[in-house]
Amino acid sequence: MLHSKIMTIRNLTDTLEQLAPLSLQEKYDNAGLLVGEPLTPVRGALICLDVTERVIDEAISLGCNLIIAHHPLIFTGLKRLTAQNEVQRCVVKAIRNDIAIYAAHTNLDNIEQGVNGKIAEKLGLIDCKVLSPVSDALVKLVTYVPKLMVHKVREALFSTGAGTIGNYDSCSYNSEGYGSFRAGEKAHPFVGLKNSIHYEPEVKVEVILPKFRLAAVLNALVEAHPYEEPAYDVIPLLNQWAQTGAGFVGNLPAELPLNDFLHSIKEVFQIPTIRYTSPVKDNIRRVAVCGGSGSFLIKDALQAQADVFITADVKYHEFMEADGRIVIVDAGHYETEQYTKELMYEIISKKFPTFALHISKVTTNPILYL
Numbered sequence: 598m599l600h601s602k603i604m605t606i607r608n609l610t611d612t613l614e615q616l617a618p619l620s621l622q623e624k625y626d627n628a629g630l631l632v633g634e635p636l637t638p639v640r641g642a643l644i645c646l647d648v649t650e651r652v653i654d655e656a657i658s659l660g661c662n663l664i665i666a667h668h669p670l671i672f673t674g675l676k677r678l679t680a681q682n683e684v685q686r687c688v689v690k691a692i693r694n695d696i697a698i699y700a701a702h703t704n705l706d707n708i709e710q711g712v713n714g715k716i717a718e719k720l721g722l723i724d725c726k727v728l729s730p731v732s733d734a735l736v737k738l739v740t741y742v743p744k745l746m747v748h749k750v751r752e753a754l755f756s757t758g759a760g761t762i763g764n765y766d767s768c769s770y771n772s773e774g775y776g777s778f779r780a781g782e783k784a785h786p787f788v789g790l791k792n793s794i795h796y797e798p799e800v801k802v803e804v805i806l807p808k809f810r811l812a813a814v815l816n817a818l819v820e821a822h823p824y825e826e827p828a829y830d831v832i833p834l835l836n837q838w839a840q841t842g843a844g845f846v847g848n849l850p851a852e853l854p855l856n857d858f859l860h861s862i863k864e865v866f867q868i869p870t871i872r873y874t875s876p877v878k879d880n881i882r883r884v885a886v887c888g889g890s891g892s893f894l895i896k897d898a899l900q901a902q903a904d905v906f907i908t909a910d911v912k913y914h915e916f917m918e919a920d921g922r923i924v925i926v927d928a929g930h931y932e933t934e935q936y937t938k939e940l941m942y943e944i945i946s947k948k949f950p951t952f953a954l955h956i957s958k959v960t961t962n963p964i965l966y967l
């Protein structure tokens with residue numbers, strides 16, 4: 598495929614990270630570029646859930662030098678590369694064949710249009726929201742700007758990602774007052790005279806922003822602010838970030854008999870058998886989901902008053918937590934996450950429609966059913 602401009606691994610992974618920044622991954626995770634160098638030109642990319650030797654073979658035969666996976670191939674420490682297990686063999690094989698490996702994992706789980714947003718779309722859920730929003734991820738920035746320059750500074754903050762709350766952008770609170778300062782001998786004051794106290798009409802601008810955008814927003818602030826020493830405060834917030842976090846909960850467009858819904862789960866996730874807890878009521882409407890291992894969200898699903906919670910890797914005692922109040926459904930780890938491939942394909946091809954992007958045809962699910 599011909600391109601007017603060389604595309605690098607970073608160009609491609611930036612597209613994913615603009616939506617699912619690596620800083621949103623869980624602490625235990627290892628998402629990001631795992632093998633390869635960010636500035637290497639990409640000829641083609643292969644999207645999969647898990648990197649296996651067969652997936653690497655597939656990449657080789659398709660002429661792809663980048664594999665984009667959901668699960669990180671290297672998850673815990675890797676102390677040797679002696680081909681003793683599949684992870685080690687994959688790393689060696691990837692390096693020998695000049696194939697880079699990248700993973701978008703819990704950072705893609707934790708966004709609205711991520712893994713669980715896709716599952717909700719497949720199940721036809723409406724009025725969805727994040728089941729367990731993160732806290733400690735937002736900060737407030739307060740800055741003081743001379744009245745005549747406030748428009749320019751505010752715009753600079755908005756354009757780097759400050760002031761966005763849900764479906765609203767350009768959110769700020771502005772109050773007028775005045776600032777005082779005395780410029781020293783070596784200063785270059787924007788207004789006022791050296792060695793004399795100056796009082797300037799200013800606007801106090803307050804905006805909320807994700808912590809991971811702070812460095813970029815502060816750069817933009819310093820760039821746009823006319824003062825030599827712009828004053829600002831960064832305040833950590835205890836607020837939850839409603840749009841970011843684990844799991845999703847929403848409603849079916851209309852009530853459905855539980856039995857019909859259980860059958861449609863099998864169809865949607867193409868799984869021959871599901872495990873579930875005792876029916877609580879005949880008709881259900883509110884559904885919580887978490888692709889992959891989501892047992893840690895059972896209490897959140899109960900709190901969100903979901904009738905059904907669909908996830909995977911549920912253990913015996915975790916099923917007990919249903920407690921006659923919710924139907925917990927285990928619909929398989931691979932099965933519930935399979936649409937993540939489609940999701941990543943859509944995100945990248947929207948930005949680079951002509952790029953050689955493939956979805957792996959290898960089924961990497963290690964589990965069989967009888």
Ligand SMILES: [Zn+2]
Pocket residue numbers: 668888889890930934
């Ligand atoms: Zn998973």
